[in-house]
Amino acid sequence: MSPDVLLGAYIFILAIFVGFEVISKVPTTLHTPLMSGANAIHGIIVVGAMLVVLAVPGTLGAVLGFLAVMLGTANVVGGFVVTDRMLGMFQQRRRPTPKPAPAADGTGAPAADKTPKKAAS
């Protein structure tokens, strides 16, 4: 076994433990963003795609390289955008919590802050 592969194997095994350790503490509420966030992280394959984009000469090789970069980028960008959007909604609902102090229900202020929220949904 070459030293490179052996090193890779060490990293592989240690990363399994790190992954289990970090992730076993995630609360149920955040499972959906976690799945989506993990999905974005394996988009790192786009780096691999770049490293082999023209490794095979010829049209077919170029087409496959192009597709690999395209799919990898879609994975990264889509993954992070979806995750950010999901998490944004978790943030949104935290804002009203410190707010109830000025209990001004009948005034125009609450109506004004409702509008952007509806637009965002």
Added chain:
Amino acid sequence: MTFQDLIPVIYLITAVTFILGLKGLSGPTTAVGGNRIAAAGMIVAVAATFATKEYGSYGSGGLALTIGGMAVGAVMGVAGGRLVKMTAMPQMVAIFNGCGGGAAALVSILEYTHEAQSGAPLAWGAVLSSVLGLMIGGVSFSGSAIAYAKLQGVISARAYRYPGQRLITGVVFVAMILLAAWLVLGAAGLVAHARLLVLVALAVAALLAGLALVLPIGGADMPVVISLLNAFTGLAVAMAGFVLSNQLLIVAGTLVGASGTILTRLMSKAMNRSIANVLFAGFGAGAGAAVGAREGDTRTQRAISAEDAAILLGYAQSVIIVPGYGLAVAQAQHAVRELADMLEAKGASVRYAIHPVAGRMPGHMNVLLAEANVPYEKLYDMDQINEDFKNTDVALVIGANDVTNPAARADKSSPIYGMPILNVDQARNVIVIKRSMRSGFAGIENELYLDPKTGMLFGDAKKAVEQVIAELKKAG
């Protein structure tokens, strides 16, 4: 130290940002930051890759292909991620996951072909990583595509079963493994073969294996499947990391593989089934034929009007809302929030009971209700709230079915027997908002609907809730 030497260090830093990102996702306050840290690490790693020697050797042709591919991919990602409705999130995760799997498979194909064409003898270890990356990535790609199609409604979400289906699935998987073994043994010099032909055959076998794996699984189990395929893609990326001797890919892929595995286990546990049972039992194929209404059971469901529901709710001191997929489909979360506000203004306590597998993903309901600004403290997990149903005036079930089915507790012959459920049937009154009497995704009857204290309010979840709100307003 030149910049070239720095690139591996940058990759190392990126690997750390990924770990921090996943760690950040374990708390609601740190989650956004965690996601952004990981995204920043990703950008830095991609930027550094432009400066690598391997990439530089491809010249302007490689650059043009990369920029083109990235432009198209970024448009796909932003359009898919931004424009899609919140209810469609599960299938978006599926399709982006499939993209990653496809990319990993292509990277393995390209690197193997590159090595094979260079004329040098192939190292069997590198070939093993390549074929594993190709197989796992290919299965993830076609499997995710099917999962997407089922959730999006492109094809029926039912479990497709046909005679000899297990045999065919078995044959496809055995063929895939034999082809892979052929390539590895060929590299070790033990057998001779036409390398590229076998490679193409292996790619086709992997795609077919993904189809054979996911087609027979019913729509209710898709979240578990997506989670599993997410782990697969992670593993495929790690294998690509071995092929390219790139430690960053190994770390990132393995982290995702581990997280997907844990999540998959948690989800199947929540349904009280093993992963093997989810994959091979073909849940929901029977379409309720086996567990229909029993002979001699003369009970029928009781339909009620929005007015009846409003009266019942208007006098209730305590209400527990049980949301399900029907709420997500109808986008009823804002209407539900309004109803809850009205009931609270009348002095009732309103809480939400969230089953771990309500909706189509874990946490699906939390996300939707968060969108409607339902306070976090009002959402209760099953274990926290199940004892309280018996002291509750009204349990309002909105578009949830199988997670409220008492048969899971009592009826040993039911396919969902043993699945933990919400004890909705113990509440003093039950209102079920549902489009029709059709059975849920699991394809089985729900005895809750035949209970005399259960009122069925038929209709689209959003419209029904709005009607109840209107009736409540009329009553003042």
